[in-house]
Amino acid sequence: MTAADLLNLLIAALLLAGTYAAMSVGMTVIYGVMKIVNLAHAGFLMLGAYFVYELHERLGLDPLLGVLLAFPAFFLAGMGVHWLLVRWIPSSDKPTLNSLLLMFGLWLVLQNIGYLIWGNTDRSILTARTLQTIHLGPISIPKVGLVVFVAAVGSVVALELALHKTWFGRSVRALMQDRYAGRLVGIHVERTARLTFGLGIAFAGAAGGLLAMLYSFSPDFGGTFLLRAFVIIVLGGLESFSGVAIGAVILALVETFSIMVIPAGYQPAIAFSLLVVALIALPGGVASLLQKRQHLA
């Protein structure tokens, strides 16, 4: 294998990591504040894909613009779901059976709503850039992959800034550290939780729109990504946004490069293996390593 081949693979892995980070960050936000493993995340990914598709098909909107519009639309939808269903879950410091059941049921309902509205036809978004490739000598970069990567990284950076520079962000981080202490210092826990849930769903919807630019989709869309999102947030340490980015890069690199030495048929086992390794060897995720390092320094 030449150096150019390796570089091509590295670029493919990094583009994949961007996609992975975008689809995982919404789950992390919700888990961090509310300790809810949002199994309905896959359903919102699917709805986000259809949202962008419909805007593209009916109004001729560029999918990237569709992704931008998906963000506020899904933010409101997320707050609605919180008001309707999630606020009834008793608050807890750990994920509960109640929340798992509720979110799993919601996922099934969203899937079936998808089938009712769109049927079982696979849809895709085909634009001028879908099949275009940027060639830099022996290096090939798919244009749509690059666009998705930039959008994904941009949204994660924007979230990171929002969490550090705004009052809401500080509230969210405080609740992630200690819910009760947060309440004691005057944070409106319920309102912050509602906004956080909306934010998590907004990221899911936008990520679904980005994924729709890369893959064809049906109402079942999202399930495959759910496991990977779960692996990434466990690798990242469940509540850390920088951890999510690192987890996404680790998973994408391992998946892409391991194929070069093991048969491709074993690719799905890689994510599972990483999950097991992370749970046993690194229960606090990459974030715990970073914290240890900071501590020692």
Place this chain on the structure above:
Amino acid sequence: MTKHALRNNRPIFIGLALLAVGAGFQGGKPAADEIRIGVVMPITGREGKPGQYQREGIELTFKQINQKGGIYVKALNKKLPIKEIFYDDGSDQAKSAGLVERAMTSDNVVAVLGGYSTALGEAESVMPDRYRVPWITPGAAATAIFSRGYQYIFGALAPIELLGYTTGEFLGSLVDQGKLKKGLKVAEVVENTDHGVDYVNGINRWIKEHPGYFQVVFSEKFELGGTDFSGLLQKVKNAKADIFLSDAHLQDYITMQRQYLQSGMDHQMISYGARGPEQDARKALGDGINYIFAGIWWSDNLPYPQAKQFIADYTAFTGHKPDSWYAAPAFDATRILAAAIEKAGSLDKTAIRDALRTIELKDSLLPGQVLRFGKNGQVNTPFVIVQNKPGGKVDIVYPKDAATGDPIAPKPR
């Protein structure tokens, strides 16, 4: 239960209610004056679209038979209408097998039509002998299903191994015509199922029987439902093959071909086994699927009068034209089952099984126009090779006597 407990567990109740609504439920009643036939197909999930096409083919036959009063049953000296007992298996293997079992044990069906895709067909195929109910699959063709000595299973699709062999024959004919050079290198990338294994075996058998034509330089399997094939495609690139032969289901075909094009790869010939001309692929990739060739069990370009009639009836029934081959074998499988019930003269399941073993459908839609099950229960009709052409055109390019256009080889860069 106290009021407090009720309040605390409210999310559980809401969750369970949502699960029930989401999962859905169906019930069945005992048969009256009707012939109950089970149909288990994926209408949702990853195989939902082809499953729906097969269901449409089956229901068109039911409609046509019922319009004529049903099937004549000699033992009752009257015609009985067909009652369809339908279940959607959601493209889930365990559910698929369970639903076939339910149809055979609780719904009192005389036969089951089911199993689109090898994986689902394999799961279902263990039930028929257990309950002694005939089962015909119009969508699973792996040899593993039909080599276990089962006595109640039948398949309306010719073996995948033959698809691989026919692919070899087609490529060999291009060499003989001087369109491709001898000794070209082949990369094989197939799904990790018996379908994929059979496909590769068929190609390799042809290559072994015809030394000097092609050499296999890369052969690997991938898991169904993949989202990223960049590593695998890079391996293919490194193998420096001239011909890229994959065997993939519809979604994997679309995803892999998209990444293939994005990575700037190019081969003299490309195939995804039995996938190629589907409308969903054309919508997803546009001209990106031009010149891909596929080996399929039926094409709407076949010149038979019964095929033209089927296309007209199917289009009127569903509101859309047949998309690739899926509906036609399902239509024929249902017709041969109806003919077998009439031949058996009763609703006895073993008598129907015996009739299926000997019956012939002489106006079949499939290539060769005769449908009969072999000793192992599977038909052995020939394949046709089609090639996507610019402008959404699809031509039969092999065998020559059925061709509607010339093969374009090597494909333009």
